[in-house]
Amino acid sequence: MDAVPEPHTGWTFLTNHARVLAVIADDPTSRIRDIAARCRLTERAVQKIVADLEGSGYLTHTRQGRSNAYQITAGTLLRHPADSGMTVAGLLLLFAQHDAEHTDGFPH
Secondary structure, X not given: OOOOOOOOOOOOOOOHHHHHHHXXXXXXXXXXXXXXXXXXXXXXXXXXXXXXXXXXXXXXXEEEOOEEEEEEOOOOEOOOHHHOOOEHHHHHHHHHXXXXXXXXXXXX
């Protein structure tokens, strides 16, 4: 049974889909349970998000034994018209740059 994540009120900048995609980009062999824990979502919610991402062509998976290995389709364009021309790879690059700049807790 899924553990209930901490409640959150208010709005956030990132969608749950973006969070899940970022975790998978960080570790393509992440288990649903681990993705859920990092994103503070239920496993059921992560399963649905992964299915959404796969159904829209942003993600594929292959079985590796009893686990999945995910592959992000980097050239896929983001869906919102305001993001016209931005690819998944471009979005993930922003996350990677942020992480690189904040590895010691301070922006460079």
